[in-house]
Amino acid sequence: MTIPALRTEALRKSFNGVEVLHGIDLSIMPGETVCIVGASGSGKSTFLRCLNWLSPASSGHVYLNGELIGVRETAGGSVVPLAHKQLQEQRQRIGMVFQSFNLWPHRTALENVMEGPRIVLNQPGAQARATAERLLERVGLAERRDFYPAQLSGGQQQRVAIARALAMKPEVILFDEPTSALDPELVGEVLAVMKELASEDTTMVVVTHEIGFAVEVADRLILMDGGQIIEDAPPRQFIEAPREERSRRFLDQVLSRGLAPVHTIHTSE
Amino acid sequence: MNFSHDLMTYAVPVLTKGALSTLKLGLLISVASLVFGVILSFGLAAPNRVLRRLSRGLIAAMRGIPPLILILIAFYVLPDLGVMLSPIAAGCGALIVYFSAYVAVAVRGALDAVPAGQIEAALSIGMTSRARMLRVIVPLAWPILLPALCGLLIGLFKETALLSIISVPELTFETKQAVARTYAPFEIYAMAALLYWAWSALLETLSRKLEAIANRHKNPGTRRRQGASS
Numbered sequence A: 001m002t003i004p005a006l007r008t009e010a011l012r013k014s015f016n017g018v019e020v021l022h023g024i025d026l027s028i029m030p031g032e033t034v035c036i037v038g039a040s041g042s043g044k045s046t047f048l049r050c051l052n053w054l055s056p057a058s059s060g061h062v063y064l065n066g067e068l069i070g071v072r073e074t075a076g077g078s079v080v081p082l083a084h085k086q087l088q089e090q091r092q093r094i095g096m097v098f099q100s101f102n103l104w105p106h107r108t109a110l111e112n113v114m115e116g117p118r119i120v121l122n123q124p125g126a127q128a129r130a131t132a133e134r135l136l137e138r139v140g141l142a143e144r145r146d147f148y149p150a151q152l153s154g155g156q157q158q159r160v161a162i163a164r165a166l167a168m169k170p171e172v173i174l175f176d177e178p179t180s181a182l183d184p185e186l187v188g189e190v191l192a193v194m195k196e197l198a199s200e201d202t203t204m205v206v207v208t209h210e211i212g213f214a215v216e217v218a219d220r221l222i223l224m225d226g227g228q229i230i231e232d233a234p235p236r237q238f239i240e241a242p243r244e245e246r247s248r249r250f251l252d253q254v255l256s257r258g259l260a261p262v263h264t265i266h267t268s269e
Numbered sequence B: 001m002n003f004s005h006d007l008m009t010y011a012v013p014v015l016t017k018g019a020l021s022t023l024k025l026g027l028l029i030s031v032a033s034l035v036f037g038v039i040l041s042f043g044l045a046a047p048n049r050v051l052r053r054l055s056r057g058l059i060a061a062m063r064g065i066p067p068l069i070l071i072l073i074a075f076y077v078l079p080d081l082g083v084m085l086s087p088i089a090a091g092c093g094a095l096i097v098y099f100s101a102y103v104a105v106a107v108r109g110a111l112d113a114v115p116a117g118q119i120e121a122a123l124s125i126g127m128t129s130r131a132r133m134l135r136v137i138v139p140l141a142w143p144i145l146l147p148a149l150c151g152l153l154i155g156l157f158k159e160t161a162l163l164s165i166i167s168v169p170e171l172t173f174e175t176k177q178a179v180a181r182t183y184a185p186f187e188i189y190a191m192a193a194l195l196y197w198a199w200s201a202l203l204e205t206l207s208r209k210l211e212a213i214a215n216r217h218k219n220p221g222t223r224r225r226q227g228a229s230s
């Protein structure tokens, strides 16, 4: 039996005494692409940020390939926060792509992608550069490697951000609404890169409002509502025969806006 | 008295000496204020509550008290408490404490202005806190800090004139001496004003150059950097 790439167990999160995640159990197998949808405020971002401990869970556990994230169990059986160094090592293994890209504006595209291998993994400069060049080529931005983020479109910035995450060779990549900040005509180029990653069996957790992408690319589609997982099913089954009334309502709302197709555009620009 | 003769042989060397002394004092106070200001800015965000309160209290006091009063206290009151300081030590000490507070506020403001998202990006690839500081926070805070800092330092140069009140031989003190000796207030004060202005203009130009360097990634222009990767 293979162990899940990522697993949460009774994951709860409170802000100032208000619980926003109410005990989430989820397993994501290696190579799986899981898309999470749900209304604004349902806890999707919070959940994602607990997975790499950017936001420590209030209780419950996260396991990365069987290893407890962010905390450790003492001999006495109690759970204590992990030392910074160990947490940093765990975060190296979990990539994250943000809604607002969050590229470092004072570094070029290439330097943004090199930063992790060079500074965090201590690779020699030449090796880090070669990795970064290869990854920029993979996301179709070889030509733009010496551009600063301010000189790139949103779609290009997000593709650089994906390359930056990939440069760490993470075991799983988390995407928090990677296309929500983009002009509609730029959404396709980012989704195309993600679709390719999914087809190469990258383990991905994607929070998205692009239901068309989710249906086409996800192995499982998850609906979150009020800090809980409401539905967790293969996308076809989710759409055609949701078990929950709330899923049906969500679908009615989303589908009335129409399914946005995933462009299979070339990413060479 | 031969008016123009005295101006040339007495006033010019004296004012030049004063101007150099002002430059030296200004640099000394600037460097010391930067060092203490940065330390104090970390005090402002210290995990320890007592340290935070002390830093905030010191800054509030420095913002509320005129620097002239601080200089007078350092020179005339501290001896009563058993701390005897030379005019230079007392005066510089007072101005250093005064400007450190302003530097601390500027530094804290610039550090806090770094967008959380860029720090989270650094966290998410597993950067150590040291790498986050050196590779992300400082480079992004620097362009925000620079204009405020340059303004402070230019102001600081001018405020060194206050040291004349306790007879520190800097430009204003020497100017007053020269006026008393030559009875040519117009020429001599004009010269002193020009010398102060020259230092400020020099610093202003320098700060603009530094700002242009710090902000070059925001306006990379049409020519792309090619050399870096080929």
Ligand SMILES: Nc1ncnc2c1ncn2[C@@H]1O[C@H](COP(=O)(O)OP(=O)(O)OP(=O)(O)O)[C@@H](O)[C@H]1O
Residues within 6 Å of the ligand: A015, A016, A020, A038, A039, A040, A041, A042, A043, A044, A045, A046, A047
């Ligand atoms: N740092 C925080 N402090 C306090 N409350 C928070 C914080 N972050 C999130 N919340 C609350 O937690 C709940 C879930 O927020 P979250 O951002 O996870 O929702 P979401 O599903 O990602 O929504 P969206 O689609 O708008 O991004 C919301 O009620 C929000 O107000």
Ligand SMILES: [Mg+2]
Residues within 6 Å of the ligand: A044, A045, A046, A176, A177
């Ligand atoms: Mg969100």
